[in-house]
Amino acid sequence: MPHASSRLASPPPPDSRLLSSPSAHDSLSAPAYTPVQVRQGFGQYPHVPSSTNSLGPFAPAPIPAQVNQNANVPPNPTPMDGTPSAPPPKGKVSFSDAVRNYVRRAFLPANLDPTIRRQDIEAKLKETISYAADNGLLDSTDWDAMPLPVELIKKDLLARLNMPHPHPGPISPVGSNGSASKKRKSSDRAEVAAVPWRSTNARTSSLEDRITHPPADNRPAVDEPLPKSSKFQKQMEKRQRRWGNYQSAPRSPTPPPTMGPVVGTCEVLEKRYLRLTSAPVPSQVRPEHVLHKTVELLKKKWRKENNYSYICDQLKSVRQDLTVQRIKNNFTVSVYELHARIALEKGDLGEYNQCQTQLRSLYGLGLAGNPIEFKAYRILYFIHTANRTGLSDALADLTPAEKRELPIKHALHVRTALALGNYHRFFRLYLDTPNMGAYLMDMFVVRERLAALCNICKAYKPDVKLRFITEELGFESDHDAAQFIVDYNGQHLLEERGEHIALLTGKAGALFESARAAAFRRVDIKGQI
Template structure:
């Protein structure tokens, strides 16, 4: 007897399903090509965080008093976008002085004025068409010169050079016995040079006579003409062959005026007066310190020495004193002029302090990053030059910077002989930026400000703090106690000083550079 199945009623026969159930689920085919629901759109990136100075710069650009009716708003926005984009690409958003940066409308007006000046240039003829311009060129003087000599008239004879006047005959005339080809040598030379009778009417003859007299006077007097008369010809040979001026002026003080004509003796001071002038200027500089007055008087003194061709130990002293005063006041233009003249004077062995100014020259080339002239100076150095203390110090400064030894460099800065510290002051700031950028990479996680003060050659603790704050790094400073302040050397501070270093090491170009 079979067991009963609980879900089948009694007496019911089991049903046999001839078709078994499929082992998969039927899925209907896709009838359309609609895109499935896309993934949710990611949120838009947050706008960049501009420095407060940039935001204030944008606000100033759209203030009513800054707007210009001639500048459309879209042009103004385009220029503003260009300014900020260029600053962002150059990593100069935090280093640019936005408070003093020109507004976009000012730049637009300046560009318009520049374009207007170019359009008004004399070489631009806007009214001339290409056809007219080409016709003028073809009919101009150059076209006339290209014409055949057979087409010339008698009226054009005077405008022709001698060789064209001689050879403007036709071929038939050139083979005749009377042509210049078969003439004697003397006749041809006379025709070629147009030698006139000795009556003085020919300009060629008069020039020869003037030249002969000039050379005779030079041979007899042994004096060279004035340098300001060499470019122009004088009618009187004696005027062109005068020697150097001998001054008669007795005034100790005289304003500097640029020469536009040969100087007069009554306006030039002789050597004995110039020596008294130098003593007066030295005493006035110590008492008053008026650089504008002193510089003007020294330039006048140097001018009187030049026009009188005075080159002696007094001349060297004048140029050295003026160069030192210019260094003290940071006037590199006047310093360069004095340094250039001193090189020529030192070559004459007139005394002075050549080693001192050779050291200045090396430090100056370090400041201007002039490697070409620096290599020339190093090639000309002798063993005696290298043994001089000032020159040895300047060479040590160059070596320390070339090796990246900033510790030695700042020790040398604090022990600079003569007036070399004035030149080193001109590039000490950029070297501090370079050293601080390296310190941010080498020391983690922070540095004591006392250590930075000693390592970077600052005079005081406050000067070091001020240097860091002036570069916008005050947020990286932390005061631990009353006398302990630390500087955090994180990647942000390292990047900040790296950017400041790149800006500081741009090429130096000075007017009057040697």
């Protein structure tokens, strides 16, 4: 039985990429889960790895203190060729002429202001450009129309002058850069990116309006939009006037200061998940730098306690805080990847599906993460839920380069094998699944075994050796194969023949057909709880 023994001899190696996620924290700290082994049992859910096991080979590493440990560096060896929009690692970025020109213009004597120090301009420049770099916007930003750092700093100053309360979040490095930079130390780059949002908060817009811009143009009344035009539209208009064509640049690093999302002020790390029924209250929302600490804490707890209901609840509240603050960056990706992996491991398909849907759109924004790994899961997931529309979409999402990546290639082969009824190939692929895909495959392997058994019983006469079933259907042993047949009331089909056991396929009739039909019917289409 060559394949079975070779399988035992080489269990899937602990895959370090499972354990990392894109932010600097994550890659340096300990993993939150153990690699998955192909499981051979019949149970619905994969077994829970013991906590000692999961702690085993991975010693916890210190949390990095440096801001400049760029969150952007791909944390794992997965080649990223397939994601053209993924930002390249910092340091290797070659800036376009537009960016260079922007930097040059920033320091032209004509553009300087004696009241603003050079280091503040440098800091602002860095912030602006790294925001664009982190979000893959270097090329799409209209650098010629981008306000110069001096202007941005003035805006920030005005905004802060007008602020009723001390700002809870980190403050952009203007003026007393001492305290500001200190504060930022424990957080990471992504948080810096969020600064422009904060420093130009909604509350500050009125004064700014008056100072930086003359009153709205006096257009003829006939031009006024319909009386029905919403508040939102009016604000939109106002904003467009204010920013001129600069506004048309996608995802500007300093989004307009009107009606921004909630900015959290909650400093408590843990928070129970509660479904929102009204607008979120800032004091109950954790800002991003707090969420970073929360996630680190959660990872530690998960490793130690392995308490899924706790971790799921906590991660949902983290996701909610990210959403209400409209934070969509590499950290967001890492949170969803973390939850997706844990949910997969625990067979919680509902949560997994929610995370996967988010990840799809986050990767679509060009954020860093592990798109190859998760796009492969996505295919396997849709195979499991027999969702043809989803599957079609997942296929349409793939670039040619991605199709050549091992995990995706594997998932595509699995799909083809099943589509053509090639159980022989399917079970070979099952025994050789990369990453955590086996958790997903475990969920449909039983029904595929039943399908294959139906096939074999109809095609082979008068019998086959049990060993043949064991090998073709990827069972661990003859005993497991026999047990499977007995579980589906096929004991009378097994016959001792001295050397071997025979399966009397000719006598099976439609025995496994109803079990097969039932198994395929049971698929929880949406995967929701």
